Amino acid sequence: MPTSLIHHPYTPPADFEAVPPGVFKASSVLFPNVAALRERRWDDKSAYTYGLHGTPTTFTLGARLATLEGARHVLLAPSGLAAITLVDMALLKAGDEVVLPDNVYGPSLSFAAHELVQWDIAHRLYDPMALPSLAAALTPATRLVWLEVPGSVTLEFPDLRALVRCVRERAPQAVIALDNTWGAGLAFNAFELGEEGGVDLTVHALTKYPSGGADVLMGSIACLDDALYQRLAWCHSRSGVGVGMNDVEAVLRGLPSLALRYAAQDAACRRIAAWCCTQKTFVRVLHPALPEAPGHAHWAALCQAAAGLVTVEIDPRFSQTQTDAFVDALRLFRIGWSWGGPVSLAVPYEAAQMRRLPTPYRGTLVRLCIGLESVEDLIADLTQALAVLQSLAGPETL
Structure with a gap:
C-alpha cells in the first residue's frame, strides 16, 4: 500500500486555469531520463533542475517582478538584506572597494564594516547630497557603488541621474546598485534615467510593499545585463540561497494590489x-x-x-x-x-x-x-x- 500511494499513476488534466498562479513545492525535481538530467540548465530559467534553483512558482514571481522593475532578470533571496549581501559577495573580491552613501540602510554598512573587511574588501562613504563627495570616494579599486533613494530614515533625495553619471565617468569599471525598496518599482524606473541609462541592478525588500501583509521576509535582485545576471545567479546557487514557496505565494497574492x-x-x-x-x-x-x-x-x-x-x-x-x-x-x-x-x-x-x-x-x-x-x-x-x-x-x- 505505501508504494502505490507514493507512485500513484494518476496525473491531473493539464487544462486547469485560475486567477492565482499554482504553488509548486519541491526539493527534488524529477527527470524522465539521465540524458535530461545531464542536459537541463537552471541558470537561464529554461528548465528545472532542483527546488533551490527554481520552480514554476518562483519563476512566475521573478517574471512579474522583472516587469515591475523594468528589468530582464530577477533572483529571489530570503530577505532584502540577504539580497544586498549576495550582491556584495558576488561582485567583490579581496583588494576591491565598495562605496556606500552615508545614509545607507544600516545593516548594509554593518556588513561592509564587519564581514567585507575580513575579506580584505574596503568600503568608503560619501554624502549623496554632495556630488564632489562621491567623486572623491571613487578610486581605481572601486568595483561596486551603492545608491539609496531616498536615504534611510532621513529620506534625503539625491540627484540620482548625476550620481549615476559621476560613477560612469570616474569609475566605469564599477557596478552601480540601487536599493529600490522605497520606490517599489512604481516611483521611477531605475534602469531608464535618461542619457545616463540607469543603474546596473536594483535590490528590493519584497518584505515591504510587494508583500503588504507584514508577514513575509523576502528580497529580490533585478538587472538587465545577461553577464551580470550570470555572476549573480552562480553566487546565488553556490551560497544556497532559497525562498519558501508559501512565502512566494504570499508575495504573488500581494502584487495585484x-x-x-x-x-x-x-x-x-x-x-x-x-x-x-x-x-x-x-x-x-x-x-x-x-x-x-x-x-x-x-x-x-x-x-x-x-x-x-x-x-x-x-x-x-x-x-x-x-x-x-x-x-x-x-x-x-x-x-x-x-x-x-x-x-x-x-x-x-x-x-x-x-x-x-x-x-x-x-x-x-x-x-x-x-x-x-x-x-x-x-x-x-x-x-x-x-x-x-x-x-x-x-x-x-x-
Whole structure:
C-alpha cells in the first residue's frame, strides 16, 4: 500500500486555469531520463533542475517582478538584506572597494564594516547630497557603488541621474546598485534615467510593499545585463540561497494590489506630513514631496509617487527619554521595524549615532511608517501623544 500511494499513476488534466498562479513545492525535481538530467540548465530559467534553483512558482514571481522593475532578470533571496549581501559577495573580491552613501540602510554598512573587511574588501562613504563627495570616494579599486533613494530614515533625495553619471565617468569599471525598496518599482524606473541609462541592478525588500501583509521576509535582485545576471545567479546557487514557496505565494497574492496600496499610503503620508509641519514640536519634517525637504527638486524631477514614510525631528529641547515617552504614548502607531504593511509604525532614532559624516539633525528623529488606517485617526493618535510629550516637559522646554 505505501508504494502505490507514493507512485500513484494518476496525473491531473493539464487544462486547469485560475486567477492565482499554482504553488509548486519541491526539493527534488524529477527527470524522465539521465540524458535530461545531464542536459537541463537552471541558470537561464529554461528548465528545472532542483527546488533551490527554481520552480514554476518562483519563476512566475521573478517574471512579474522583472516587469515591475523594468528589468530582464530577477533572483529571489530570503530577505532584502540577504539580497544586498549576495550582491556584495558576488561582485567583490579581496583588494576591491565598495562605496556606500552615508545614509545607507544600516545593516548594509554593518556588513561592509564587519564581514567585507575580513575579506580584505574596503568600503568608503560619501554624502549623496554632495556630488564632489562621491567623486572623491571613487578610486581605481572601486568595483561596486551603492545608491539609496531616498536615504534611510532621513529620506534625503539625491540627484540620482548625476550620481549615476559621476560613477560612469570616474569609475566605469564599477557596478552601480540601487536599493529600490522605497520606490517599489512604481516611483521611477531605475534602469531608464535618461542619457545616463540607469543603474546596473536594483535590490528590493519584497518584505515591504510587494508583500503588504507584514508577514513575509523576502528580497529580490533585478538587472538587465545577461553577464551580470550570470555572476549573480552562480553566487546565488553556490551560497544556497532559497525562498519558501508559501512565502512566494504570499508575495504573488500581494502584487495585484501593490499599486493601489502604494498610492493610498502615499496619499495618506502626504497629508500626515503636511499636518506635522504645523506642529511646533517637530522642528523638521522629512518627506521628499515637501518643498523644504532635502532634495525635493530632485524628487520632483524624477518621481510623482513618494511612498508612505515620513520622519520628524523632535525639538532638541526634549530629551531622548521624553521622545521615547511620546512614541510609547502612541496607540494606533505600533512600535516596530519595517514598513509597507497595513499597520502604521513608529521608531525613534538618534541621528548622531546613525551617521559617520556630519549631520544637521540635533534632536531625536522619529520615523513614521503609514499603514492603511484612517488618516484622521492617525492624526488624532499623534495629537494625543504630543500632549503626553508636552506634559512631561520641564520649564526649560516650554
